[in-house]
Structures are given as C-alpha cells and as structure tokens.
Amino acid sequence: MVLENGILKEATVFGKKIALKDITYIRKTKEQYILKTADKELVVHIKQVEEESLKNLDNVLANLDLPAEKNPFSVS
Secondary structure, eight states: OEEETTEEEOSSTTOOEEEGGGOOEEEEOSSEEEEEOSSOEEEEEGGGSOHHHHHHHHHHHHTSSOOGGGOTTOOO
16 A cells, blocks of 8 residues: 555555545454545555554544544544
C-alpha cells in the first residue's frame, strides 16, 4: 500500500486506489482493514504491510472525520 497526497493505493501497476476523504466506513478484522466509499471498496491485508507503515496508516485512519461506529480507529 502506498499513501500519497490523500490517496491510498495498492502497490501494483493497476492497483485499486481510494481517496481518504471519500472513505465512509472502515471495518477492521484480525487480518485486514476494509475501507469503503460510496462506490468502492479497498482491502488492506495487514500481513502485507510493513509494521511502521501500518502504524502510520492506523494514525491516518484514526484522524478521519468519521463517527466512532464507522471507524474502529477513532479516538473518542
């Protein structure tokens, strides 16, 4: 995963991408994060992301303007 200019993108040639500002719901499981917008879904497989990058992603997701029930990273 690559996070650049507010866009989260899979690190492949034709990887899916999602704008952070468009995320409306986040689901966190033991193995993945599922990020949803009105018309897209991006799955982040935790084991495929370096530990430091995952910490940075967690921080970014925690700071999204979403209600706590739609963001497991939300700091209440």
